[in-house]
Amino acid sequence: MTKIGLEIHCQLTKLESKLFCSCKADYRSFETNRNICPVCIGLPGSLPLLNKKAVEKAAMIAMALGCKTPQKIAFFRKNYFYPDLPKNFQITQYNAFGPTSIGHDGKVPIEDKEIRIRRIQLEEDPGRLVYEGTSEKTQLTLVDYNRAGTPLVEIVTEPDFETPKQVRLFLNVLADLVENLGVSDPSLEGALRVDGNISIDKGNRVEIKNVGSFRDIEKALHFEITRQQSLAERGIPIPAETRHWDEARKITVSARSKEEEQDYRYFLEADIPWVLIESSVIDRLKKNMPESISSKKERYIKKYGIPLQVAEVLSSDKFYSDLFEKAYNEKNAKEIANIITTDLKGFVDTKEQREQLKLTPKHLSDLADSIMNNIITRNSGKIALQEIVKTGKPLSEIISSLDLGHVDDESSLSKVIDDVFSEEQKAVSEAKSNSDTINYLVGKVMQKTKGKANPALTLDIIKKKLDSQ
């Protein structure tokens, strides 16, 4: 049996400042080593000042993952030397002396399984190493401390996954969840990072680190399963070790054996007093927690009759569900959901497009109402939507400038229908006996009017004409 556990690092990118100083949590826009201060580069004499907002955001993640949060949390030092670590220790959390991290013992349902969460801890991100030069001899290791001190939440699962597919499903759920909570933007490079550990048939545990993306963790796990199985088949023992994912070659490579594991000499960080998580804070966070994805989905289905698949797509994407929530009323909810999931998602896909989107919630509700009131057809609606996305002009203006309105005028419709009747004589005679053929005629009218004909009216006139013939 395969057992897989995960360690996920999630940056709290939605915070204003770093975990222990007032430098920006959004370090990505800065020139190298310009988002730093005495605290985050660990200058002598500097002291960490805890960002209380980060504690709250981490508590929200813990809550959303069904974890318990202790009444008092503490911070610990994890001591090790690495060039990207300014103090040569990382301020993190540690549960070996009892639960003092922001969350522990949670669970997340995935398909028909439950993945147990061992703990959630709040910690600081190190800086970043930048390698320059090509050959090993001329290679320079440069350090950029802009990222150092960025608030990071580490989520550690129990080894409850049995397949890489379950891992992927879980990670998708997690990414949607942190986005929906408004704590992190998973689309940012490095905002969500994952390490895995895997064993087969009660064999030794192998850790996989240095995996760049979610897609690669699935590949890395597949590779590891195959590698471990082939070792086991040949009777070769699988050593307990840490392996690095080699992105270029798509394989894992041994990094260090268990014996070389570091001793981190964890001890309490005395510069940060224990933080009391008052029940009033938990209550407030609970009250202000954004609605969960699953509850949104259920509401969409039950209250508005939105089909399951549409509801699933809509609820799991915060960007679109936010838009939906601002646009809908009881009557047009289903129509808006359709417009978003079938048309809008196609027009607005990339992050850039989302950021530059000119469409407002009002556009959406106007569009849905116009379709429902037969002012324009679905087809024209799609054309109007594309124009709105581009220009942001009001719907009424677009309808008139692109001449998208229904042909509601009985006499002009009647003329078009006459044309169709003369062109499709065979269908007309069939239609008299077989009502299915009527739809064919309506389609032809639509074709001629480029989709603008009022469908109800068209049907009405056709029926009248057939009867009178």
Place this chain on the structure above:
Amino acid sequence: MNLGITATQYLEQVKNGSLTVEEFIAKTMERIKKVEGSIHAYISLNDDAISQAKQIDKKLKAKEKVGSCLGMPISIKDNICAKGMKTTCASKMLENFVAPYDATVVSNLKSQDAIITGKTNLDEFAMGISTEFSYFGPSRNPWNADYVPGGSSGGSAVSVSALECIASLGSDTGGSVRNPASFCSVVGLKPTYGLVSRYGLISYANSIEQVGPIARTVEDTAFILNIISGIDTHDNTTIDKGKTDYTKDLDAGIDGKRIGIISEMIGEGVDKQVASATSKAISKLQSLGAKCSEISLDSVKYSVATYYTIAATEAGSNLARYDNIRYGFDFDVEGYEFNAYISKARKNFGPEVTRRMILGAFVPSAGYVGKYFLKALKVRSKIKSEIEQAFKKFDLLFAPTVPVLPFKIGEKIDDPLSLYLLDINTIVANLSGIPAISIPYEIAQGLPIGMQLFANSMQEKTLLQAAHALEKTTNLPGVPI
């Protein structure tokens, strides 16, 4: 001009116009130049001191608002950051480190128009009790230059004692303010943990250390404490207790106060002359109306082991950042693998720091953490609860500051353990967080002896009142240098 005046006298004289700031600062800097060769209190000096003094004189003349220090010369231990000045920790590792910011205590002093005379010598990274472990060479005792001034804030105590400033800031991790204060016959206070900001104090053992004033009198000490104490938004461990004026009601006396004499600190290992001075001090306290009786604090006998285990563990972590990558001394990076580079760079720590770093890597390591570090934490809680119990029975506790007289330079440098054991009377205050003060009590064969009082957490006011009462019973000679 008398450079030996107290802070209170200085303020009076500047206020009434009989003294200008410039005169006093100029004379002080002159004095420093004259005596430094024989006592070595300072690592670096403030070259702008005289022009800063002129500025303050100008403001005084124009009747503009001037801060409460009125240009008083104050020295700062060189492990406390002062913007634009070198802050070396008396280590080669920080030989060229210029602090880009002021420690909160320094900015507090500056905002009250104190003039920083310079940065004072210490044992490297404040590890030691003799100031012999300075990369820049030892400081010497002004009472007899063959003797150590105590440590680790040796330079600070020497600078106050040898009239090279009026007061100084030191830091006290295991007695580093009180020990040199005792050896140099000046007053030294270790405040309650959290009363004074540590922002800008370069950490050695951050869970137990505090910045503390060193001054000529208890009143001067209270004056400085007023300026440096209070909650600081840059230090999460500071405690908000509102502002207290520690100079007020200093004369309240100790009539009726219950004082516990700590048995473990006056018996075995205490020098005869220190013991006799202690007995005299106890009878003085009684004659002032205090009710003195002995109290045994059982865990004191484990306090030295506990202290060195905890302090070394924290030091091992706090000093890990000195990898010579972002600042430090000239050392070519080229050709080194990272770990090799770090170990090479770290060979430049001095012997005492190296000793404690090795200890600090060992006692919390996997396999030993339960036997040493975790046990030390348990003893520390036991000490805390014993102290809490003691303060249910007593208002104050009492013991000599150091069990022995100042020793000769070089005498104990090769015997670290005997040096460690001399901390026994001071470290209990650090491990439990309570305030303690050392005041000059006697000069025996030309060498100073200090007495120590402890109070419960945040009871600095009671502590200073008692120290003031005892201080008034003494009549000590002036420094010979």
